Amino acid sequence: MTAYDPIELKRIRWRSRRGLLELDLVLERFFAQRFDALSPAEIDAYKRILDLPDTDFLDVVNGKADLDDPEEAAIIEILRSV
Amino acid sequence: MRAALQLSEAGLKTAVLSKVFPTRSHTVAAQGGVSASLGNSEEDHWTWHMYDTVKGSDWLGDQDAIEFMCREAPKVVTELEHYGMPFDRNADGTIYQRPFGGHMSNFGEKPVRRACAAADRTGHAMLHALYQRNVRANTHFFVEWMALDLIRDADGNVQGVIAMEMETSEIVVFQAKATLFATGGAGRIYASSTNAFINTGDGLGMAARAGIPLEDMEFWQFHPTGVAGAGVLITEGVRGEGGILRNSAGERFMERYAPNAKDLASRDVVSRAMVTEINEGRGCGPNKDHVLLDITHLDPDVIMSKLPGIREISIKFAGVDPIKAPIPVVPTCHYQMGGIPTNYHGEVVVDGKPVHGFYAAGECACASVHGANRLGTNSLLDLLVFGKSSANSMIDFIKQQPLELPQLATADVERSVARVERLNKQTNGVAVNDARTAMQRTMQAHCGVFRFKDMLAEGVEKILEVEKMVQKTEISDKSSVFNMARIEALELENLIEVAKATMISANARTESRGAHVRDDAPDTPETPNGRDDANWLKHTLWSREGNRLEYKPVNLQPLTVDTIALKTRSY
Numbered sequence: 012m013t014a015y016d017p018i019e020l021k022r023i024r025w026r027s028r029r030g031l032l033e034l035d036l037v038l039e040r041f042f043a044q045r046f047d048a049l050s051p052a053e054i055d056a057y058k059r060i061l062d063l064p065d066t067d068f069l070d071v072v073n074g075k076a077d078l079d080d081p082e083e084a085a086i087i088e089i090l091r092s093v
Numbered sequence: 094m095r096a097a098l099q100l101s102e103a104g105l106k107t108a109v110l111s112k113v114f115p116t117r118s119h120t121v122a123a124q125g126g127v128s129a130s131l132g133n134s135e136e137d138h139w140t141w142h143m144y145d146t147v148k149g150s151d152w153l154g155d156q157d158a159i160e161f162m163c164r165e166a167p168k169v170v171t172e173l174e175h176y177g178m179p180f181d182r183n184a185d186g187t188i189y190q191r192p193f194g195g196h197m198s199n200f201g202e203k204p205v206r207r208a209c210a211a212a213d214r215t216g217h218a219m220l221h222a223l224y225q226r227n228v229r230a231n232t233h234f235f236v237e238w239m240a241l242d243l244i245r246d247a248d249g250n251v252q253g254v255i256a257m258e259m260e261t262s263e264i265v266v267f268q269a270k271a272t273l274f275a276t277g278g279a280g281r282i283y284a285s286s287t288n289a290f291i292n293t294g295d296g297l298g299m300a301a302r303a304g305i306p307l308e309d310m311e312f313w314q315f316h317p318t319g320v321a322g323a324g325v326l327i328t329e330g331v332r333g334e335g336g337i338l339r340n341s342a343g344e345r346f347m348e349r350y351a352p353n354a355k356d357l358a359s360r361d362v363v364s365r366a367m368v369t370e371i372n373e374g375r376g377c378g379p380n381k382d383h384v385l386l387d388i389t390h391l392d393p394d395v396i397m398s399k400l401p402g403i404r405e406i407s408i409k410f411a412g413v414d415p416i417k418a419p420i421p422v423v424p425t426c427h428y429q430m431g432g433i434p435t436n437y438h439g440e441v442v443v444d445g446k447p448v449h450g451f452y453a454a455g456e457c458a459c460a461s462v463h464g465a466n467r468l469g470t471n472s473l474l475d476l477l478v479f480g481k482s483s484a485n486s487m488i489d490f491i492k493q494q495p496l497e498l499p500q501l502a503t504a505d506v507e508r509s510v511a512r513v514e515r516l517n518k519q520t521n522g523v524a525v526n527d528a529r530t531a532m533q534r535t536m537q538a539h540c541g542v543f544r545f546k547d548m549l550a551e552g553v554e555k556i557l558e559v560e561k562m563v564q565k566t567e568i569s570d571k572s573s574v575f576n577m578a579r580i581e582a583l584e585l586e587n588l589i590e591v592a593k594a595t596m597i598s599a600n601a602r603t604e605s606r607g608a609h610v611r612d613d614a615p616d617t618p619e620t621p622n623g624r625d626d627a628n629w630l631k632h633t634l635w636s637r638e639g640n641r642l643e644y645k646p647v648n649l650q651p652l653t654v655d656t657i658a659l660k661t662r663s664y
Contacts (some may be wrong), residue, residue, distance in 0.1 A: 018574045018575070021574055021575035021576070021577070022260070022574075022575050024575065024577055024578055025237065025259060025575045025580075026113075026114075027119055028112075028113060028289075028290055028291055029113075029289060029291075030113070030116075030117040030118055030119050030120070030121035030122060030289055030291070031119075031122050031289055031593060032122070032286075032287055032288060032289050032290075032323075032324055032325060033325055033410075035289050035290045036287075036325070036410060039290075042142070064117075064121075064217060064221075065117055065121045065217070066121060066214050066217045073402075073405065073407075075407065083617055
């Protein structure tokens with residue numbers, strides 16, 4: 012369970028609606044399967060990832076690129092697995 | 094954003110409302126490029142581009158608007174270059190141009206290089222260039238705001254929109270001297286769509302509720318092979334490498350439809366065969382709603398080397414490893430040709446007259462340059478040309494208006510607030526997901542890429558039933574902050590307007606033209622490929638009230654050149 016600000020969680024949920032269908036589909040599953048179990052630090056890392064442009068975000072999810080930050084990279088691993 | 098830039102640079106106070114951060118709109122998905130007859134790589138001319146566009150439209154495009162767009166193309170692309178768009182370049186520094194399907198030189202003679210691109214990220218680069226420029230011009234962005242309804246006064250003049258701030262669910266009136274919709278398409282009306290979740294036709298729903306008809310909504314572009322249930326495209330190269338389409342009996346059904354070309358038949362032949370198999374009960378899966386694309390017989394090394402990414406897409410979005418099992422696929426909706434009726438000045442036109450203060454551009458608008466089928470790369474061009482022209486029209490209009498805003502008409506505001514109130518108070522209602530799924534399945538089954546008379550007639554009944562579900566949607570979460578359930582319920586109220594317009598318009602148009610293909614439209618010398626110019630060379634106008642259909646003639650008269658005469662469309 013996380014002690015994250017519930018308003019912020021809802022904002023994050025909306026910001027996970029993207030311009031690319033592939034991301035919408037992956038993030039929808041991520042929320043259904045994995046998001047609720049994330050720690051506050053992991054949610055912070057996910058929030059930072061959401062600031063990526065859609066095209067870069069998709070490249071990372073598809074394994075065509077990687078993120079340097081280990082916390083962000085760990086979230087990307089989850090996104091690649093859902 | 095192209096329009097906002099023009100308005101802000103003219104010194105006008107400009108507000109842009111967007112559900113998502115502006116650079117995350119669905120334009121980001123446009124990869125192919127933007128067309129302009131720059132002639133950087135070889136001889137090209139705007140009249141050739143115009144011919145290709147008219148032919149692509151199957152002569153349903155208005156030739157004045159098409160001439161305007163093709164003539165303006167080199168100008169708007171060069172402007173975009175000056176805004177900092179990182180186009181691919183030739184060694185001499187000019188914009189590199191590549192060939193693209195349907196782009197021909199000398200009136201259909203041979204392919205020509207006309208598409209300007211920024212790698213495979215043209216849409217993304219365009220959004221960023223325009224956004225940066227808008228920030229510099231002091232455009233005011235209202236991000237994470239959803240427009241709910243149009244405000245019209247007693248004479249029908251548009252006074253602005255009612256919008257909801259997502260963070261608070263506060264409803265606010267944005268009164269404006271001029272209002273432009275650039276709200277994109279509504280591909281989410283279909284079960285299988287390449288469109289992102291945000292593409293819910295909000296502008297179309299708002300226009301329909303405000304009594305503005307929607308034009309040519311029966312015309313949607315489809316791609317034959319999207320992953321069933323997801324919409325992610327499987328490239329046609331898979332069939333090129335030996336992929337075989339199979340029905341529920343495992344039969345290679347393309348042998349019956351195209352004995353020679355088989356699975357390599359053209360896009361429309363393959364789509365048609367797939368839909369026929371599904372309609373005749375030979376579809377796969379529990380709902381018998383898709384077919385299978387089989388590459389299990391191919392050498393895994395070929396799959397990995399020749400079809401990179403396909404295995405990943407299939408595993409990720411279809412849940413199958415195509416080396417071991419076939420991929421479920423279905424014809425998938427991609428682009429909406431119809432929309433809010435406008436002229437080439439970007440003014441919304443009803444009964445032959447501009448609606449004062451109302452403008453539209455891009456996929457939500459119908460100028461009409463795409464007619465019955467869009468030429469690849471003309472969608473980004475549409476944004477640039479008509480974004481700019483509508484802004485210029487807005488500037489002229491605003492200059493003629495008194496300095497003070499008129500008295501706000503409140504009837505539409507009250508109706509809009511009541512609509513949200515209904516949703517908030519609904520009990521014993523229908524779940525939004527259930528209503529949306531019913532709509533998407535109905536559209537996919539009854540009004541997909543290939544259409545049948547009886548299915549369409551039944552589809553009209555069914556979609557009107559779905560509308561009743563939408564009118565009774567209920568949300569359990571009534572909170573105010575970023576309430577996604579409420580947003581999705583409101584989006585569905587927009588989608589259903591588009592779905593009705595599409596089904597009813599398609600049912601009525603008894604010919605085949607461009608992307609609207611009917612099984613019962615006979616191929617005769619008078620009606621080649623089912624196209625019936627004597628009766629159907631006209632635009633459909635669907636009105637929400639009473640689901641009324643009217644028609645208006647296609648403008649075959651360009652602005653300065655001769656008419657491109659009617660001809661059978663073949664490639």
